[in-house]
Amino acid sequence: MDIDLITNILYAMVRTGTPLLIVALGEMVCEKSGVLNLGQEGMMLMGAVAGFITTLLTGSLLFGFIVAMMAGIIMSQLFAMIALGLNANQVATGLALTIFGTGLSAFIGASYVGKPIDGLNAIAIPVLSDIPVIGKMLFAQDLVVYLSFVLFLAIWWFFRSSRPGLVVKAVGENPHAANAIGLPVMRTRYLAVAFGGAMAGLAGGYLSLAYTPLWAENMSAGRGWIALALVVFASWRAERVLLGAYLFGLASILHLVAQGFGFAVSPNLMAMLPYAATVVVLVMLSRNQGRSKMFAPISLGKPFHPAG
Numbered sequence: 001m002d003i004d005l006i007t008n009i010l011y012a013m014v015r016t017g018t019p020l021l022i023v024a025l026g027e028m029v030c031e032k033s034g035v036l037n038l039g040q041e042g043m044m045l046m047g048a049v050a051g052f053i054t055t056l057l058t059g060s061l062l063f064g065f066i067v068a069m070m071a072g073i074i075m076s077q078l079f080a081m082i083a084l085g086l087n088a089n090q091v092a093t094g095l096a097l098t099i100f101g102t103g104l105s106a107f108i109g110a111s112y113v114g115k116p117i118d119g120l121n122a123i124a125i126p127v128l129s130d131i132p133v134i135g136k137m138l139f140a141q142d143l144v145v146y147l148s149f150v151l152f153l154a155i156w157w158f159f160r161s162s163r164p165g166l167v168v169k170a171v172g173e174n175p176h177a178a179n180a181i182g183l184p185v186m187r188t189r190y191l192a193v194a195f196g197g198a199m200a201g202l203a204g205g206y207l208s209l210a211y212t213p214l215w216a217e218n219m220s221a222g223r224g225w226i227a228l229a230l231v232v233f234a235s236w237r238a239e240r241v242l243l244g245a246y247l248f249g250l251a252s253i254l255h256l257v258a259q260g261f262g263f264a265v266s267p268n269l270m271a272m273l274p275y276a277a278t279v280v281v282l283v284m285l286s287r288n289q290g291r292s293k294m295f296a297p298i299s300l301g302k303p304f305h306p307a308g
Helices: 003-032 040-058 061-085 090-108 135-139 143-161 163-173 175-180 185-211 223-233 238-252 254-260 267-286 289-295
Strands: none
Touching (some): 003 163, 040 061, 040 185, 040 223, 061 090, 061 185, 143 238, 223 238, 238 267
16 A cells, blocks of 8 residues: 555545534533533534525525524434433434434435535645645634544543533533532533534534535435444543544545445445444443443433422
8 A cells, every 4th residue: 555545534534524524523522511412413413404505595604503503503402401400301302303304305405415515625734734644634624624623632622621611511510419509500511502503414424515415315425323322432522523534534445445445335335334343342342331331421312400
C-alpha cells in the first residue's frame, strides 16, 4: 500500500466519521444530564431534509445548516415537552420521535429526491495540508469537519474543567440532590436535549449538504442508532466517542483498503461491516454490564419530579 492510498484512506475515514461524531457528542451531552433520547435518527433525517430544501431554495449553504440545526432543536424540544414536561417514558417517546421524523422527512422531501445542489467544498490550509500522511486528513477538510474538531475539544473541556459541565453531570447523577442545593435541574435537561437536537440536525445537514449533496429517503442509514451505541461503547467519554466515530468511518471505507491490497470483495459485504462491527461491540458490552453501568449516569432515563 503506497503512501497516497494511506493518506486518502485517513482523509475519507475522518470525513465519513464526522456526522457520527457530531450526533454522538450531542447524545452524550444529553445522556450526561440524565435524559435518554432515542430519537437521534429521526432528528438527523429532519435536519437533512430541512437543510437540503433550504439550500436548494435559497442557494445558501449557511442558511441550510442553520435551518438543519433548528429542525433538530424543534424535534428535540418536542421530545423534551413530552418526556420531561409530561414525564412520559423516555424510551417510548424517543422511539416515537424517530418514527415520526423518518416518516415526516420522507413526506416533506418526496419531491426533492435527486435534485442537485452545490455541496460544501473542502478548504486546504496552506503548508499544514502538505504534511505527509496526516496533512490531508486534518487540514484539507470542509468547514463542518473543522467544526467537529472544535466541538470535540469544547465538550471534552466542558465536562473536564468547567462548572456548567459539573452541573450537567450532577443533574444526571442525582437530580433530587442537585435540586435540593438549588441547581436548575429541568432547565439543564431542556438545554442538554436542545444541544443534542442541534447536533443531530447539524449531522443530518452534513449528510445532505456536504457528504453526499443530495436528498434521499432514510439517507442517515442508521447512523443515529449507531451513535446511541457508540456513546455507551465510549463510556460517556468524549475522547472515546471520537475514536469510535473514526473507527466506524474506517470500517465504512474498508473497500478502499481492500482495493489497495488487491482483494476483490463484494461491495455489499463491505457496506455491511460498520453495522456488523456495531453488533459485535454491543455483544461485547452485554458480557460486561457491570463496567458499563459503572460509567453510566445513575439517573439516565429516569423521570424527575421537582417536588419528589
